[in-house]
Amino acid sequence: MIDEHDPHPDLERDEAWLEEVMFAQPTTPMSRVKHAVRIEAGEAWLASRMEAEPVSADLAAVKGAVRGEVEGLLERRSRAVLQIRVWTHRLVGLAAAAAVVFGVGIRGWGPEESAVGSVAVIAGLDDWVEAVAVDTSATVQEYAALLVLAEGLTTLESDLLEDSAASWIGQELDDVDAELDTVLTELG
Amino acid sequence: MQGVDKGEVSAAVSPDGLAELIERAQRLDPDAYDALVDAYGQRLFGFLYRMTGRREDAEDLLQEVFLRMVRMLGRYRHQGRFESWLFRIAANLGRDRIRRVGRTPTIISMSEGSGGEGDDQDAGWEPVSPDEGGPDASLLQVERRGRLEEALGQLADAEREVIMLRHFSEMSFAEIAETMQTPLGTALARAHRGLAKLRRIMEGE
Numbered sequence: 001m002i003d004e005h006d007p008h009p010d011l012e013r014d015e016a017w018l019e020e021v022m023f024a025q026p027t028t029p030m031s032r033v034k035h036a037v038r039i040e041a042g043e044a045w046l047a048s049r050m051e052a053e054p055v056s057a058d059l060a061a062v063k064g065a066v067r068g069e070v071e072g073l074l075e076r077r078s079r080a081v082l083q084i085r086v087w088t089h090r091l092v093g094l095a096a097a098a099a100v101v102f103g104v105g106i107r108g109w110g111p112e113e114s115a116v117g118s119v120a121v122i123a124g125l126d127d128w129v130e131a132v133a134v135d136t137s138a139t140v141q142e143y144a145a146l147l148v149l150a151e152g153l154t155t156l157e158s159d160l161l162e163d164s165a166a167s168w169i170g171q172e173l174d175d176v177d178a179e180l181d182t183v184l185t186e187l188g
Numbered sequence: 189m190q191g192v193d194k195g196e197v198s199a200a201v202s203p204d205g206l207a208e209l210i211e212r213a214q215r216l217d218p219d220a221y222d223a224l225v226d227a228y229g230q231r232l233f234g235f236l237y238r239m240t241g242r243r244e245d246a247e248d249l250l251q252e253v254f255l256r257m258v259r260m261l262g263r264y265r266h267q268g269r270f271e272s273w274l275f276r277i278a279a280n281l282g283r284d285r286i287r288r289v290g291r292t293p294t295i296i297s298m299s300e301g302s303g304g305e306g307d308d309q310d311a312g313w314e315p316v317s318p319d320e321g322g323p324d325a326s327l328l329q330v331e332r333r334g335r336l337e338e339a340l341g342q343l344a345d346a347e348r349e350v351i352m353l354r355h356f357s358e359m360s361f362a363e364i365a366e367t368m369q370t371p372l373g374t375a376l377a378r379a380h381r382g383l384a385k386l387r388r389i390m391e392g393e
Contacts, residue, residue: 004361004372011376014383015354021390022355024333026237026246027312030229033251037221040258044216 201227203268210266213258225254228271232278235356239282239349241341249285253278275357276367279349286345339389347382350375 201209201223209227212220232253237246256277264273340348346368353364365375 004376008376008380011380011383014380014387017387018351018355018383021332021336024329025230025234026243027230028233028243028247028250030225032247033229033254034222034225036251037225037254037258038218040255041216041218041221044258044262 206270207266210261210264210270214261214264221254221258224257228274229254231356232274235275235352236278236282238340238352238356239279240285241337245285245289249278249281252281256281269363271357272359272363272367275353275359276363279353279367283345283349335390339386342389343382343385344378346370347378347385350378351382351386354379 206227209220209223213224229250233246233250236249236253237243240246240249253274257274260277264270343351349368350364353359353367354361359367361375361379362372365372368375370378
């Protein structure tokens, strides 16, 4: 019978030799891996929570309510910037509501957020989520809420922009984005 | 065989500390995941790099190993062999990659030691030991590393895999045999034959 604890003497000798010649080990930064792992953990957490029907139902209700508000605005064909800001406040409300549903608070988010900031967030959502995800102070639950938020908002925005009656929203978003850029440039 | 000096390239974790980390990770605590990456990331990377011969492949596979860890950790039952479990995932992924790409790994030249574009400052190689310092010693070590990598590239895939698993993980030959789905005797023979070949190539130059 083969016994690995009684190896051929040459094998032992050669393993000791290898220890000596493998004097340098390749290394690589771990920040990207950690980032990816956190996102994956967030999604795993979210998936586990979504399996619980009540949470799922709550979230669907929140999304439905917000969508209803937005669709109401569209039906009225309002083009006032004020309405855009109401719309973005609703979306920010979705963020807050999602956080409540998931039992966590998302730092920096809430109905008091400025409409301009909210629009910028929506316009550059992916980058924004990415930026928050690398903030290691955020919790897995926050990532999960952000992911669900990102998905919801992207779908919502896409649906709205595809609607010809709502194509003006894209222009408004660009205008507000430009306004924000100006403000940021002035701030320095 | 003790494998890589963990004090140099990885944060050491005590058995109790590891059990606690795994438990926290199973509850999806992000800090626990960071700690596991710190503890095993560099050694896994070293293994994958030596196995595939390409930094880019090794980096991609390293990330995939940890993503799979997240997905599978909920079903993992800790019995003191976490490291074997991780390296088994890495070995399977590495083997799949080599099979798919359909090439024997070509160990890349030593010039890549500085890391790829955009790498952080810690990319590259574990620093040369201070007691072997000096510019001449550094050059010599770079040259030896290049020779070693060329020699590793000449081994059969299975021989290299056994040797690298032994070197980078703390797996027994029985565990390596199980990972590679071969009889224990085959794993031992591959290690014996591969090491002898490696030594012959290195010393024959």
